[in-house]
Amino acid sequence: MDESAEWSNSEHLLARISDALELSNWLFYQANSGEGAEEVSAPVPMLRPGQEEEILEPAQPSYASTNEVMDFFNRMNSL
Secondary structure (H helix, E strand, O other), X not given: OXXXXXXXXXXXXXXXXXXXXXXXXHHHHHHHOOOOOOOOOOXXXXXXXXXXXXXXXXXXXXXXOHHHHHHHHHHHHOO
């Protein structure tokens, strides 16, 4: 039997929600902390059944470039 079956669907969903909330809070802190603020490392996702600990790494958010953001808002304005 697959080790991921040790958790029910609800438990997997709760872990995913927890990971998303931690990442959201971290991104909010990064966006709203000023210069000289304490450096906080990105959160590490919860360990799921069947996963090796060394596989887990902090989330690395990808940021949109200035041109991508401008293009997005231009497309939204033309709807």
